[in-house]
Amino acid sequence: DLPRAIENTRLMFEQPLGPKEYLLKFEDGSEMDAEINGDVIYDADSQPVGMVYVIRDISERKQTEIMLNYYNNRLKLISSITGGVIGSLPINLTLEKMLQELLTAFEIDAGIIRIKTDKGLAVLSKLNVPDSAIVEFLDPGFGIAGEIINNKEPKTIYDARKDRVTKHIQNYNDNAFTFISYVGAPLIVKDNVIGIIGLYTTKSTREFTAEDMQHLQIAANHIAAVIENNKLFTELSQKKTELEKEIVEREI
Numbered sequence: 001d002l003p004r005a006i007e008n009t010r011l012m013f014e015q016p017l018g019p020k021e022y023l024l025k026f027e028d029g030s031e032m033d034a035e036i037n038g039d040v041i042y043d044a045d046s047q048p049v050g051m052v053y054v055i056r057d058i059s060e061r062k063q064t065e066i067m068l069n070y071y072n073n074r075l076k077l078i079s080s081i082t083g084g085v086i087g088s089l090p091i092n093l094t095l096e097k098m099l100q101e102l103l104t105a106f107e108i109d110a111g112i113i114r115i116k117t118d119k120g121l122a123v124l125s126k127l128n129v130p131d132s133a134i135v136e137f138l139d140p141g142f143g144i145a146g147e148i149i150n151n152k153e154p155k156t157i158y159d160a161r162k163d164r165v166t167k168h169i170q171n172y173n174d175n176a177f178t179f180i181s182y183v184g185a186p187l188i189v190k191d192n193v194i195g196i197i198g199l200y201t202t203k204s205t206r207e208f209t210a211e212d213m214q215h216l217q218i219a220a221n222h223i224a225a226v227i228e229n230n231k232l233f234t235e236l237s238q239k240k241t242e243l244e245k246e247i248v249e250r251e252i
Contacts, residue, residue: 013040013048018037019056024055034057039052096127098223102219109179109202110199111126114198115187116195117137128202133176135176145196148196154213154217156183157183158181159205160180177200184198184216185216186217187224189224189228194224195224
């Protein structure tokens with residue numbers, strides 16, 4: 001903020017600027033968010049002879065603003081995910097849109113949604129994960145996925161390069177998607193796990209909080225409902241088409 005502070009000091013001699021926010025850095029390395037209001041002192045001949053500043057610590061206010069923005073983003077995420085209209089888009093596009101909203105809200109790099117099939121956990125939607133790094137089917141009882149499915153609760157990994165489950169991932173697949181931090185949650189419908197969702201950082205570590213996992217589980221529950229409702233919607237649409245076909249054939 002030093003160049004901006006110098007420029008604002010120069011401008012104060014031209015016009016009042018009012019309060020400005022700066023990040024102050026002290027010799028001991030500590031920092032403080034501050035609001036500074038300054039003015040020029042003039043003598044009787046209207047010549048500048050000094051300056052006066054009022055400095056106010058706004059660290060708590062800034063922290064409150066950060067938290068408010070955090071909760072606004074999460075509320076927007078949950079509202080957006082729960083507001084989806086079943087059948088308005090193909091399921092893959094619907095899930096891709098929901099996954100993008102999650103990545104934005106969590107400020108994270110990549111995500112994958114997998115669903116249980118007879119062959120294993122199959123990819124239903126993904127973002128920012130190369131096709132070449134995707135394992136087509138995962139064993140639902142193996143690794144992170146196995147822990148999430150068996151425990152029916154979210155799980156986080158701070159550093160996959162050191163975690164006992166993930167540090168050997170390259171041993172199982174040379175092209176496996178490499179990530180650093182992870183948070184995942186089960187997709188649950190009527191107490192049955194139908195799949196999992198995983199969010200990944202690829203550039204740096206990230207400490208996911210209990211609140212992060214709670215919010216992800218809320219989103220995962222709605223994603224699971226979308227998948228299940230889409231399945232029901234598709235089945236009903238097929239039956240409707242079959243009945244309409246039968247009616248036409250009978251009329252002929």
